[in-house]
Amino acid sequence: MIATLWDLLELTLRWLHVITGVAWIGASFYFIWLDNSLQDPPEWKAQQGVKGDLWAFHGGGIYEVAKYRSAPAQMPGHLHWFYWEAYSTWITGMALLMVLYYFQADTYLVAADGLVRQPWAAVATSLAYILSGVVVYELLLRSGISGRIPLLLGVALLLALVYSYLAHMLFSARAAYLHVGILIATIMVANVFIGIIPPQRAMVRALEAGREPDAAAMGRAKLRSTHNNYLTLPVLFCMVSNHYPVLYGHRFAWLLLVYIIFVAAAARQYFNLRHKGIHRPLILVTCAALYILLALGVAWDSRPALAAGAPRVSDAEALAVAAEHCAGCHSAQPSQPGFVAPPAGIVLESAADFHSYANRALVAVSSQYMPLGNLTGMETQERELLLNWLRQMSAGGAVSSND
Structure with missing residues (x-):
């Protein structure tokens, strides 16, 4: 019963997070389109x-x-504000982070070979990681380089590399991608809370009092809003990335993430220019080409290869490990509580079953995505044995149980 209620809590928070996120993104995209589409x-x-x-x-x-x-001849009696969409998205997102990662830190947040091994320390490190990123962004924005676009982009790229690499050193691979997304989303919410709404309220007070509003403050608010617009697509990618261990489980996962973030932000530039009547399809073509290049590179690099001197593994040895750590979920009749059918319909009970899903299993096992949360306690040597067997199988060299 407790497990069912916990799953329903997760579902509810995830659902609310998606709903509020759609509202926030919709408002952001709409107002950027509106500003860029205004005519004289x-x-x-x-x-x-x-x-x-x-x-x-x-x-x-x-x-x-x-x-x-500045203001109409008479201020309206009711003025609509747009900020609760942002706040609600962040609140539900942080609640979901707590339920999924903080309350289950030893399973999902802590990396077996990471710098932080204790669950409580991982949670504290997560909060410090997010807060530090917001502080660094604020310092950067207030340093005066925001108007020097090439320099700003260069510094942003450097910081993205540092924070992506740091996330992969501190947290599990799956949690690392998510933390970069949470960091960006928190920066966006801080933009609303610190740099957009306060100047807007000050402008309204000045207009109502018959004073000239602070044009510079409103310009900075507009800049933050523009930053949020470019950061939206990268955040969305990070939010769905936990379904794709082929990326976050890659040996250069931290670099791939930054690459995709900048490609996604660049793609947004096409739409922002298009709203102004400037049609530059080469931007989208270039971004698509860069993404395809990445996909081909990841696919090429994921080709299974046996390490020199790697021991040969028999079917019997590998299936014994699989029976203990895989079959609980991936069997015709799962024994793992909460599963009434094998996830994604994938059954892994025989060598033939594994042969059908060898490449997918390689990614899932090597990235430590499976066993899910390592609930079965798979040891390092067991994981390596299974990986060697899958590499043999993918390379066409799997041996029989009689060898």
């Missing part, structure tokens, strides 16, 4: 203080949207 208003609107306007058709009606240079 007719003279009579300009005389009323309108900076730009837009006409749109949606939901069976025509909408007219106008953006003022």
Whole structure:
């Protein structure tokens, strides 16, 4: 009963996180599109203080949207604000992190060969990792280089490499990708909480008091909003990456992550320019080519190869390990509590079964994604034995149980 309630709690938090995330991303994309799509208003609107306007058709009606240079002649009685989407996404995301990784740190957060081995220390390190990244971003943003785009991108690339590598040194491979995503998402929420909403409220107070608002502060708020727009796609990738051990289990996983982050952010540039009427498909073509190049490289590098002098492993030896650590879930009738059918329909009870899924099993076992959370306590030598057998099998050299 407790296990079922825990699973339902995880489901509920994940569902809420997706719902609030969709609302936040939708608002972010919409307002960037709106700002970039505004046209010069007719003279009579300009005389009323309108900076730009837009006409749109949606939901069976025509909408007219106008953006003022500072304020309308009379402030409205009700002004809509957009921030709870961001806060709710972060709150549900952190709650999900606690349920999945903090409360089960020894299973999902701690890496067997990582720098941090104790669950409580891993949780403390996780929080410090996230907080430090936000502080570094704030210092960078306030240093004055935000207007020097090439320098800013260079420093951002360096920091991304450092934090990605650090995450892989501190946490399990699966948790490392997720932590980079959480760090970026926390920076985005901090942008809203620290640098966007306060200047907006100050602007409203100034307008209501008949004072000139701080244009520089609003410019900085706009810059943070733009940063959030470019960071959205990288965060989404990190959030779904835990389903793909072929990437986070790679020997250069930390480098692949940074590569994908910058390709995703660059792809967003095409859409932002397109909203302004600037059509540059070469950006998307280049990003697609870079991603395909990465995919081909990862596929080539994942080819199974036996290490020189690696011992030959018989089917009987490997299947004995598999029976203890794999068959509990991946059998026709799983014995692992909570499973009524083999995950993804994958049955691993015989050598023929493993032959059908040899390459996928290699990735899952080598990345320590399987056994899930190492609940069965697979030892290092057992893992290596199974990996050697799978490499033999993938290379066409599997031996029989009679050898």
